[in-house]
């Protein structure tokens with residue numbers, strides 16, 4: 001059964017758009033001795049260390065694990081890169097956890113390393129990103145990324161009703177989430193004849209690269225009316241590019257995610273809207289699915305979690321504050 005709590009369209013209508021070295025091993029949850037659930041050992045492999053999205057997810061995972069009497073370790077590579085995530089995963093497998101919650105960094109390159117974990121009898125839950133063949137996992141939990149990309153374009157449509165040129169700043173091809181967002185945005189932009197879609201350029205998850213993409217694009221096309229940055233670091237860098245070009249408030253920037261730097265950019269008017277995911281909820285549900293699998297109960301193969309659009313007008317509302325990501329638990 002597919003659970004869908006996303007309310008992007010409703011949220012859009014409701015908001016006023018005018019306006020580590022291989023991460024850290026963290027012991028979460030209660031320690032051994034917690035009775036009825038078998039003291040399960042869970043491991044969380046982040047897409048990348050030091051990303052507020054995965055930190056917020058980690059907080060949800062730890063809270064839920066503590067309720068279940070399970071322990072959690074957390075590991076992430078320094079870059080969002082399957083060649084770096086694979087050895088992190090292999091060291092996690094060697095520690096023999098009961099279940100691994102993982103955000104695969106590439107739809108195909110991570111297929112085999114994750115299959116190896118399953119072959120060791122470890123239950124797999126995909127959190128955030130997925131694989132070409134997600135059947136290796138008992139459950140896959142993510143936002144509605146395609147709808148998120150579409151919602152980003154709808155936000156730009158409202159901000160720039162006369163239309164014009166729009167650009168995508170993506171991460172890198174092969175990431176299920178950002179590919180779906182980029183496509184959702186591109187399809188919606190191409191369907192509106194008032195807008196010219198300039199394509200997507202990839203930042204490799206590097207804010208400096210995103211900044212230079214935006215600077216160069218604004219030099220080539222100074223009449224760009226909207227930019228969609230499809231994750232936290234590309235949005236952070238896009239905001240820098242806008243500032244460097246002195247175009248704050250002149251170009252409408254919509255970014256995915258709601259990290260601390262992104263919230264500041266929204267507050268200072270460099271960015272006009274953020275699509276905040278619910279990483280804490282992805283983490284909570286990830287733990288629930290892992291525990292169900294370990295207990296031999298049935299799983300939900302696909303779970304879709306919600307999103308909230310935050311603008312300068314809603315940033316200080318209870319909903320806006322709750323949507324902001326955490327820098328630590």
Ligand code: T6T
Pocket residue numbers: 047051053054128129175177178230231232233256257277
């Ligand atoms: O946008 C999130 C996540 O959903 C995506 O898969 C990768 O980038 C983030 O972690 C933000 O940096």
